[in-house]
Amino acid sequence: MARRKGQGRKRPARVKVAIVGGAALGWGPTIVTDLALNEDLAGQIVLHDIDPKPLSLMRRYGRAVCRHPDAGGRFELTTTQDRRKALRDADFVVVTISVGGLAMMAHDLRIPRKYGIVQSVGDTVGPGGLFRALRNVPVFKRIAEDILRCCPNAWVLSYTNPCTMLARTLIRHGVKAIGCCHEVFGAKSLIAQLANQTLGRKDLTRDDVDAVVTGINHCTVFTHATVAGRDALDMVRRHMKQPGVVRVYGPGEQLQAQGLFARDQVKLELLRRYGALGAAGDRHLAEFFPGYLTPETHEGNRWGVVVTTIDERIQWKKDDLAKIRARLRDAKAFARQPLKRSGEEAGDMMACLVGQRTMRTNVNRPNVGQIPNLPTDAVVETNAWLTFDRIDPICSGPLPDGLLPWYLRHVMNQESTIEAALKGDRDLAFQALLNDPLVSDRDDAERMFKEMLRVQADYLPEFKPRRKTRRPRRDPSKTAAVDGALACGLAYG
Amino acid sequence: MARRKGQGRKRPARVKVAIVGGAALGWGPTIVTDLALNEDLAGQIVLHDIDPKPLSLMRRYGRAVCRHPDAGGRFELTTTQDRRKALRDADFVVVTISVGGLAMMAHDLRIPRKYGIVQSVGDTVGPGGLFRALRNVPVFKRIAEDILRCCPNAWVLSYTNPCTMLARTLIRHGVKAIGCCHEVFGAKSLIAQLANQTLGRKDLTRDDVDAVVTGINHCTVFTHATVAGRDALDMVRRHMKQPGVVRVYGPGEQLQAQGLFARDQVKLELLRRYGALGAAGDRHLAEFFPGYLTPETHEGNRWGVVVTTIDERIQWKKDDLAKIRARLRDAKAFARQPLKRSGEEAGDMMACLVGQRTMRTNVNRPNVGQIPNLPTDAVVETNAWLTFDRIDPICSGPLPDGLLPWYLRHVMNQESTIEAALKGDRDLAFQALLNDPLVSDRDDAERMFKEMLRVQADYLPEFKPRRKTRRPRRDPSKTAAVDGALACGLAYG
Amino acid sequence: MARRKGQGRKRPARVKVAIVGGAALGWGPTIVTDLALNEDLAGQIVLHDIDPKPLSLMRRYGRAVCRHPDAGGRFELTTTQDRRKALRDADFVVVTISVGGLAMMAHDLRIPRKYGIVQSVGDTVGPGGLFRALRNVPVFKRIAEDILRCCPNAWVLSYTNPCTMLARTLIRHGVKAIGCCHEVFGAKSLIAQLANQTLGRKDLTRDDVDAVVTGINHCTVFTHATVAGRDALDMVRRHMKQPGVVRVYGPGEQLQAQGLFARDQVKLELLRRYGALGAAGDRHLAEFFPGYLTPETHEGNRWGVVVTTIDERIQWKKDDLAKIRARLRDAKAFARQPLKRSGEEAGDMMACLVGQRTMRTNVNRPNVGQIPNLPTDAVVETNAWLTFDRIDPICSGPLPDGLLPWYLRHVMNQESTIEAALKGDRDLAFQALLNDPLVSDRDDAERMFKEMLRVQADYLPEFKPRRKTRRPRRDPSKTAAVDGALACGLAYG
């Protein structure tokens, strides 16, 4: 892996990219496609997963992508069930696994619901985020150990949620990891649309929005933003004064909501109250504060936040799978269709980190001063400058006073959760749950906590029943049964 | 005012003490009695209040106290309705006023209740604490200005709630103020009782309890405590394992609760969850966290937290008044009864600050490092060393991780509230309300906020309706109507 | 002033640029030339100075530059002796004045020399830097006030030394200022030369060097650097092992020194001792530490640091002046010669700040986290991202432990110096002098301090003799006599 600077950037850099959880339907095809189309890169993609069946499917599909006429065949793709083999001498590692899959996620949503806690996503914060972290953190620690052994200088792009805590876990254990997420892209697109509408233009896209991003993943805000030489936050404020933009939804109304920002009431409320526009989807933002999600939410809630169900997620996976199978069935048709980049940035970041180019984008990285009023080392999301083997965060300045206590609360809870997950410390895990804004009743919290621990016990070997002889811990990422929710069985994903 | 050190402490130091709000029934008689009995002090007490009627009553009573045989006649007592005259050249100022009195406090409790928010006291935090601060902060600013003009070197003992915010207001404006509170004394007494019970003794009192106090007023905890050479927190933990000590109250049960710690479930819960024993009354502690106070609370709540009503407060005042009148009626009987010190420490602190003695006690003072993980200058409650003209806080060390986010939240909210009160900034005041743990619904919060602003408008001249010509601001401490709740009319108190 | 984004950057942005001290020979012609050649910009340049003679010369020269065929005539140039007129509605202000000029600088060097203190430049730190700050800070405060009145939204590019303290002065008073300096460019060029020599190439320039810049102006270091895909600091370390590269100079040898890094022994020593390569000229770096400059230095010192004399500076000015006069004399020849950009970045930064482009370069700006172990608000030099109306610093991370105490010392001294200059506080100014690494003898320091105060009294109106009636302060930037050192009389420069 050598840098090409000063050579006109003509030749792509040769890299080895390992994708852990490579059979996952969500991210796998996307990342492979983007790599295949990236003209700065060439080399080898290794998909790793623990279940041979979906892996075999993804091998066929991935190779079809790499050989697609638009891709130019710069990449070779192989698969393996042996994680260390996949990692050996990798330049980049992409992690997309999710321990317990949709089966455990179903519990993450169902059990809190019984206690009146609605989660619109449930993968980042709240009881669902907590348990997802408890399941994944120890596995990410072991992945980190494998990376240190097999490819200690590799950059790791971590896509699994809860993004902040898992990137932090990798980094705590010595790995050069980046937490990756596309939520901010969506908020920039929204601004671009508003600018087009306001200025009577059609050409502005998210790339024309220049914003100071700050916060933590899924709870990011823009404290400043410009688009087409104008103050974008002022533009939003003026838009908010239009009738019908700021809304109070009644039952059932949320599904009919239309218009720019109709589904972005939480974003607007943050701007109204704290002067900073929400920069992640409302479904995520709403989970970080009390009051946006209430038990009546599913039927249609006052803030218009959509609550995604497990059934919907299963259907999405089925649809994805069907699409891939269809493409493999008619390979010629697939080769004739244009292959398009997804808008994700994994490949572009890699190109920067090998010295092919430079780039400024938002990343989740440890706080070294980019947000001076959050604790050092907390993983935060801000802009950064990517160059040869370095990611230098760009200062976002202090968080607004009104939002600061919320961020401090979440950042401290994330650190406690990671600690609890690594040590199997129930008390600390419960303390984190109690400190979560979605939780209020202490007795209910205790009952809910015990129930979730019990039904997820197979994926939480660190939290064995107390005072019994401790069985040797299994690594659930290596043994976990196939996710029963899907025929194609993506154990990780 | 000169220090007596090296002279065997024989002669009392001569001081002038001004008591602003000196006709208030709650604190006035107590402080006058303690001063009268303090052998280290002599001189002059000036009671200031704006309403002549109760002032005249207190003058008669205060003089009876000063001349009581146990007191020894070291102090002369006068009264005045002129604040600056009272303050002129004072060595100490005691502040006990409360802008709006029980009449406004009734709104502080009643209106939030309509929106499902129960407050057990309502004078520190929550909507009630917020509005009490909004009413008092501007008045305390003006008192600070008078002090700087009339007695800039005086030490000020501030007894009014919300203690933290009002002490902070005085200190921000350049006054040497101490926030005074007796809640910690009660928690120490509880430990002493437990130690007596556990060790089969009868002699231990709060003075035998040596504790590391930390936190903010009314939300203090003990992170370490010893009593009779034993670890007091361990003693409490063992007590918690006895059946019936940690309780879940059902409806109506709270009133029958008996036994040590029966009314201290919140204290115990803090110890259980965060390793630090609550060190203020449960009625106060419960208001700083969500989940302890729910709409059903008044009838009897699960945590056994007593909710004090305005009617009870009115009755207390009437009882106090009756007692004082009875004593004045039969002066001879009063002179024959022994006069006792209250257990409050105002006089002792004054004795230290003039150099008569030294003392270690808990005070509310700006953070200069005593709690290193709270912001500098925030008013915090810890132990301190009192000596000639100095109060040097004693380090309590960092707050426990699990509690830290709660404290940060309150400390930041207090700062915002003071700022909002001084500037009449509605948005900032509302931001503080939204960040309060007792508040969850944002739409309700907005309605409640507007209603409270409206009914308390006379006491909130800084918050005049927007966009209208601003009338010159009146100082409500000088013009406020007599508190209609009481015949004796204590305007401040 | 509007941003052009999304329009292909074809049309230059129209701006008004005011140059305060615009008759100064050092910076004036350079900046005018760079502006004239910058295709992103057009509009108006106003040169302001207090002395009409050199101003008239610079007007003629500046117009010749603007009309030069290579420039394309996008800028109009005017001059004025009225500072506020120059500033009125400016988009950018460039400041290049120097209060007292070379006449006072002669004292800055001569007097300390009597006490054994050699300064290689004497304009940043040490006794010379201190007095230069004392002379300039109050004037910069007044310039700041004028800017706030005439063009409050303008960005100010401050070129005068001591750069850090003067940028800080402007910023403290509310101005959007950038401290500008080219020293880092030289260090990057040195690395590029070494890379060319090491790799057998000829094409690498400073633009191919990607470095993490950190520190304070004139005492910057590179903590990481890459060039042509290699670790540049490792390359330097290997070069240091070559015989003759790391040298101990004997008397007289420094003038004959040849070879890469021959004049960069201090840079190398910093790398050897602290792991960070000096990134400013040795003449500057040497003044920040004890031991590099000793009384024998002028004759040739052990570290090869060149000591610049006032006579040399006068000669440079004369040469510059002669060159300009020659060009004006033969206008046609001048028009035929290609007009070249200087390598300075003032114009490029302006182009970014009006939204014509973006750029990453090193700037002196207040610390908002880019160097987390230096105090907030201290002006530090790091990379930053320049975009529409914003400069977002890029995190450099914490300074190396071994260097940190030196930086803290200088940063604190700078803050004290500014404070002393604004208040005319002799004690504080002397405290700063005592804390300077070039000063060791306390009695000598006191004598030297008094002597410098006395001879510079006309330029230090804040430091009038004590206990006398204070004369109204004059602004020396408006009244100071023409710098006698030069025929052409550049009062500011």
Add this chain to the structure above:
Amino acid sequence: MARRKGQGRKRPARVKVAIVGGAALGWGPTIVTDLALNEDLAGQIVLHDIDPKPLSLMRRYGRAVCRHPDAGGRFELTTTQDRRKALRDADFVVVTISVGGLAMMAHDLRIPRKYGIVQSVGDTVGPGGLFRALRNVPVFKRIAEDILRCCPNAWVLSYTNPCTMLARTLIRHGVKAIGCCHEVFGAKSLIAQLANQTLGRKDLTRDDVDAVVTGINHCTVFTHATVAGRDALDMVRRHMKQPGVVRVYGPGEQLQAQGLFARDQVKLELLRRYGALGAAGDRHLAEFFPGYLTPETHEGNRWGVVVTTIDERIQWKKDDLAKIRARLRDAKAFARQPLKRSGEEAGDMMACLVGQRTMRTNVNRPNVGQIPNLPTDAVVETNAWLTFDRIDPICSGPLPDGLLPWYLRHVMNQESTIEAALKGDRDLAFQALLNDPLVSDRDDAERMFKEMLRVQADYLPEFKPRRKTRRPRRDPSKTAAVDGALACGLAYG
């Protein structure tokens, strides 16, 4: 070990005190005498040393002290050469060893002198302090390990210099250590003398001086002080205005200097320049700043700082030894003479820590906020409150701005020195030397460093020559040859 609180403090607490380096002449007899006379304590004293001869002498003397009529025979005294045996179940450990003794200290002074560096003591800072730390830190680490094994709950009173670094070493390794020093007592006595002189009194002693102590050991200052109800610093300032108090010494004059503060010019200079009075002896203070000690110092220096030679130290030891031998020779006479307490506080601190009493005094303990502008965990010297098993520092507030950079420099250097000593890291040790204020020439520093490393090699096993096979490290505290400087051979002391 149990606390006696509530029992009238009648019965002394039984404790085991181990004195490591117990045969040392300096501290051994003092501490044994103070323990023997302390009415709050009783039990067992174990003297440990590695050399049997002086140990036998001290056993005889210590027993004579314990049985002295004034002592009351509360303590039994034994000796042992086995460190772990001495430590087993100790309640308190006193450490007074000094690795290398006077023989190595002679090098610490002699070698720097060759390079023009004069040290008045040479045991805390400067090249001497650095090497003394390098010799002792690894031994203290091993003592810490033994303590953790044999008496993990013991409090350790560490008397060896450099006090700060050795207390920090013990604490870093998990031991509850206090750095003990009496320098502040001397400064308080000086103030008491001045107060007696000023006020025409005779009775005031150091106990009447109430001071805010801050800084690091041997470089402490008083930022506030009161005596007899007056501002002591103002009293000193007025005294400084008397003719002859602030002096400039000429050659030879220092030995004749007389009068209060004649030998305290550095203390006064700190007050004059920074507003804080030096609170350690001038011989110590002078070593923390450049300019007070110059090569001509020994003959009589301008600041009147006495430079203590090794020959003087040897003579002191001989005198001490002779005194002890004389007492042992005539036991009856010794028993008839009154036995007096020394003024040191080891015994009093122990009495507090077992709960017999409470006390406020100055100690060296890790920074937990007592000095908020120094780094957390740095060992600093401030007042503290001593109670049952706790030492709670009292806040001294931030250090004065002008002194802060000096303290930061020393604190950072101390941390680097400990790190270097533990790792045997030459580069880091040399970096610390370069950052020392007494060092200016870098080439000389390198030569001096190498020479000191070479001659002290036997006591610096961690710093073995590079790139050779590393011999197993010996613990010099166990094998070090007897200090040849003294007949009685005190290996540690």
